Amino acid sequence: MKTTMRPAVSMALATLALLAPGLVLAADFDGSTISPLWGVPFAGILLSIALLPLLAPAFWHHHYGKVAAAWALAFLLPFAATFGASLAAGQLVHALVAEYIPFILLLTALFTVAGGIHIRGNLRGSPGLNTAILAIGAVLASFMGTTGASMLLIRPLIRANDDRVHRVHVIVFFIFIVSNVGGSLTPLGDPPLFLGFLKGVSFFWTAQHILLDTLFVLAALLGLFYFIDRHYFRKEGVLPVDPTPDTRRLGFDGALNFWLLAGVVALVLLSGFWKSPLRFDVFGTEVGLPGLVRDAGLIVLTLVSLAITPKAVHAANQFEWGPMAEVAKLFAGIFLTIVPVIAMLKAGTQGPFGAVVAAVTRPDGQPDPAMYFWATGILSSFLDNAPTYLVFFNTAGGDPLTLMTTHAATLAAISAGAVFMGANTYIGNAPNLMVKAIAESRGVRMPSFFGYMAWSMAILLPLFVLSTFLFFR
Template sequence: MRRAILSLALLSPGLALAAEVPGAQLSALWGVPFAGILLSIALCPLLTPAFWHHHFGKIAAAWSLAFLLPFAAVYGPALAGSSLVHALVAEYIPFIILLTALFTVAGGIYIRGNLHGSPGLNTAILAIGAVLASFMGTTGASMLLIRPLIRANDNRLHKAHVAIFFIFIVSNIGGSLTPLGDPPLFLGFLKGIDFFWTVSHIFQETLFLIGVLLALFYALDSWYFRKEGVLRADPTPDTGRVGFDGGLNFLLLLAVIVLVLLSGLWKSPVAFDVAGTEVGLPGLVRDAGLVLVTLLSLWLTPAKVHADNQFSWGPMQEVAKLFAGIFLTIIPVIAMLRAGTDGPFGAVVAAVTRPDGQPDPAMYFWATGLLSSFLDNAPTYLVFFNTAGGHPQTLMTTLAPTLAAISGGAVFMGANSYIGNAPNMMVKAIAEERGVRMPSFFGYMAWSVGILVPLFIVTTFIWFK
């Protein structure tokens, strides 16, 4: 994702670019570094896995410099520097702080006992995760449930599909009902969209997608379960009743939710200038609180809980390094999108309007969704939010179908690729760390194109036509 999603969604309303990148003047060639890092993520683990494993951070840094240095030479060090500071201070750092807090707190909760990964149990966990995602965020729900789900299936021969459907349901679509679920919706909340507007307008779409995916998963998992026959010896011993260790982290998780919500509700005129980027007091308080929550979780969680949970910083480090590159190389791409019909991507923006000048919800759904599959879905949401007029009251009433299409496209289609949403890559990294052979970048997209895209087409004809 890319996930400036979470970051931009967490920005305070007063945060703005100090110096705008001239998106209308840019050539589409400025998007090459961003395309390069995406292709590196897609191809290098498949073609050169050992090299990628040891040097993915350097590759991300190289693509970042491939954008920053030429940009500084053409448009001047001042604009390049202000863009870099804004990307780091206003977007990347808040994103990583929130992600680290959720990763740490969820990693400090150990679901004790040996669950046995039957099709019924696996489906139930996915359903629970779908509900939790809208209240504790897709990242929080993913980090809480992915480890026990993998452990429950550690004696299964076929289990990659379990993690794939987990990404579909828990890491993405389940977070579509409240602003706490996924950052694009939180960004809309900051813009004036009512807290419960989304649940009242795309609940049916969400219920349809999750219901069909759960049914498909149960059928597929049952087929694999029967095909496997006698399962391998379970490497996880039965240790009694299922329960929780590290329960204090539930309170810390609640603190994370409160801090994020508070940063959107609290209006303060106090702001600080950081090299041209204005940082509001609510955002600073939120980030300081999240850092404190992270430290408290590490301090108060018994070492045995982390050991039992096989907690490690590897997945977090991978996401942090790769998304640092994504956040920087995406700067010109977002600027070109924000330029609207005057920019290199003007055809995309123009395509969402009907000949009579009225917005086309179906086109908004697909344009927002496809871009959110590979770009940061928070600024993508904001681009089409503004393209549709940007007036909250009008969008919630007269143009409600258009806002629903934008919201659904941004959240639902984050599941189309590993980089569509930050939890996707974290789930993939945790699964691989525990011996699950996850599909490659394009292998995963074969699953999403084969399963999700037909469902999105049906959704379009029912709700967004």
């Protein structure tokens, strides 16, 4: 846990120390009066995440935290010099306390608890069994997160198919279904939906409004996968010798973590349903008691999981903090640099990003759900779906009550676009790259960046076009 949080906290404390002499209550600022150049640090960090792993992988691997910190300071220091230390400090505290810390604590808890569960034994990767594993993963993804479900099931799935000649399609569809689309029904499922939950979207709202969309896409993907897998299975069969023969009974090691997973779900539900008048002011940012209880509980569950999980289970899962540390560092920069972008989008057509708002707005002034679905989805494919969700949530007005009622179709389109289309590329959602790395370490020759896109364009894009006509017209 300390390894995960230290870079972000250190950067925050250092900046607070710089700004502390003028610290007062946080205040909103008018996004219609600022230059669009304030969005450059946000664009810079997202482009860095998208391009540097491809163009300069060695540099990125060793210095991604420094890159994120540099972009964060590229926004914060000029902002403090222009608008004053008090406003800059208030925006920093709000980004950390209201959004970043709850976000990271949930991801860390899910990552840790899922990493403490090991499925032992070996299954036979028949088309029926593979399809069943993907379907189970799709269900689990909405309750233990796409990251948690992916980390739990990817290794057993690889072991089950390590005597198959052709395995790439199994991993590709796993990314489509378990690492992305399956997490679309609750705030636990995917980071964008948890950010919406923090903004005031009800816990079960997404399940109620995009259930049919999700079932349609999942049913189509599972059916298509079964026929593709059956084709390869009948054509190629299996290898003469199974690399991991059945030596142990199927079962779970670290099963106590399932109880901790239930605790994570209960804490998130509690924070959504528990209404308390008790609130605390943290340098101008209000923090409610339910949120504090949730976050403290998540920390406790994370530490308990680390304490009770045998080292052998972590070793079997190859559990290590690298992926979580990367997410923590990068999102510290993202959540800070997105501050002026959100302010400018909230200014609507009168703001610097008026053209973006106009592009997703019908001539009568109402939001166009189909345009929101594709705009959110395309950016989620190449940037990251969590900040992209925030951008378009605020483009649509940023008021959760209005979006859940009057503009429910628009919020459904934003939610579906962010979650579904995170599967279009390896960089659309964090579990995509994690699954790719694990598969390659187990001998699966995964497609290149553009090779994977060939799969997604051939399979996913036609489904998304159909979804547009069925659900977002």
